[in-house]
Amino acid sequence: MGKCKVLVVGGTGYIGKRIVRACLTQGHETYILQRKEIGLDIDKLQMLLAFKKDGARLVEGSFSDHKSLVEAVKLVDVVISAMSGVHFRSHNLLLQLKLVDAIKEAGNVKRFLPSEFGMDPAKMGHAMEPGRVTFDEKMIVRKAIEDAQIPYTYVIANCFGxxxxxxxxxxxxxxxxxxxxxxxxxxxxKAIFMDEDDVATYAVKTIDDPRALNKTIYTSPPExxxxxxxxxxxxxxxxxxxxxxxxxxxxxxxxxxxxxxxxxxxxxxxxxxxxxxGCLTNFEVKEDEEASKLYPEVQYTSMNDYLKRYL
The missing domain is CATH 3.90.25.10 (UDP-galactose 4-epimerase, domain 1)
Known part of the structure; x- marks a missing residue:
């Protein structure tokens, strides 16, 4: 597979920082959106500077400035959004839709991975209130992506260790x-538990894989x-x-x-x-949609090994 130019949005977040590391490790030209909303958050800024030292490029952009987002997107082939939806529900939805608009206008993106990295929202139509909003909003973003005919991969991460x-x-x-x-x-x-670094590794593996184009990929190794x-x-x-x-x-x-x-x-x-x-395991995942089958070269972490760090 060739090397991509990748823009990570939310690169200082819980999963975002791991995605940046996976992009760098896998040899992709890695750009991180540096938002002026960072304000006085010294930890985030120092993380960005550390990534820059490791070879990432920082691109200034703001969700309140559509043109800056479009310009950032035009630099790359792939956009990965890793903005956390935990704190701002509808605020996060708004930002994701702004990002979709920028990608649509830029017109050059070969793959977009939206902020999913949880349960599959397409399987959660029955979810109870008030948590249902999480899945409904992800489905709104999916519809916007598909309506704009943006090539995508949805990555289902299940439960973070x-x-x-x-x-x-x-x-x-x-x-x-x-x-x-x-x-x-x-x-x-049964549920499915994942090492967060493995989720990031698998997610970045999909970005230039034709087998993952316009598909949902599940990180659910049998073990x-x-x-x-x-x-x-x-x-x-x-x-x-x-x-x-x-x-x-x-x-x-x-x-x-x-x-x-x-x-x-x-x-x-x-x-x-x-x-x-059992919403994570009560349906069949096809072999060509399961990350550990698609990428057998990845040595994923067993939960026995994951637990050892707590001893």
Whole structure:
């Protein structure tokens, strides 16, 4: 495969910084949108300067200046958006649609990867409120991309290890529990857990792959299809520490939504879909849409190895 010119939007974010690293590692000419909205965020600026030192190019652009976005997009063949949707729901939607407009106007982009990197929104039409907005907004962006006839790849990342593995999928901590663990239902519903760096590696592999053109690619290696109970056992084997298990029924779990703020209600809804419904594993993924099959050369991280960093 040839080398691409890639613009990463949201290059200092949780997944964005990993995508920048993957682009550089895979030898692509890497541009990062440097937004003047960065203001006085010294950590973000220093991260950008470190990427620049490693060979990335910083391109100034702002979402309040359409022309600057179009000019940034004209420099490249591929655009990857990794803006986080966690804090600003509809604000994020607005920015993504502005980016789609800029790509459409520039007219030169051979592949666009929008900010997805979670569950497949096309499979979440039944999702409950208020978390449903996450999926609805991603579908609005998809429709805009397809209406504009922009070549795309949608990358489904499933569960990031940092948020779901180290804490054995407990909602109130990022660290492994010491004494007891809450299991959702019987704890046997399978989910898919990924090392974030692997997600970035796979995403960047798709950008010039004709097999991934105008398709949804799932990062779901068979070894990473695990139940919550599997994760707990794995941690117990590694740590030598046995945890007391508390099961919570679906009704009791959903009752936790009462009195919570918007973000927590969204989180509870998403956890419900993953750990009670099995929304990540209750459909078939074709071999030519699964990243570890498409790119067998990538040595992806097992969750057993991922957990070792918490010992």
């Amino acid at each position: 940092g948020y779901f593995v180290g804490n054995l999928s407990q909602m109130t901590t990022l660290l492994p529990p010491k004494d007891s663990v809450v299991l959702y239902g019987d704890g046997d519903v 990473n299809r695990l139940s919550q109970r599997d994760l707990v056992k794995m941690w117990e084997n590694l740590s030598g520490n046995t945890l007391v298990r508390h099961n919570i029924s679906d009704q009791d779990f959903l009752a936790l939504m009462k009195g919570q703020d918007f973000a927590q209600q969204v989180g509870i809804g998403h956890f419900y879909h993953i750990f009670y419904e």
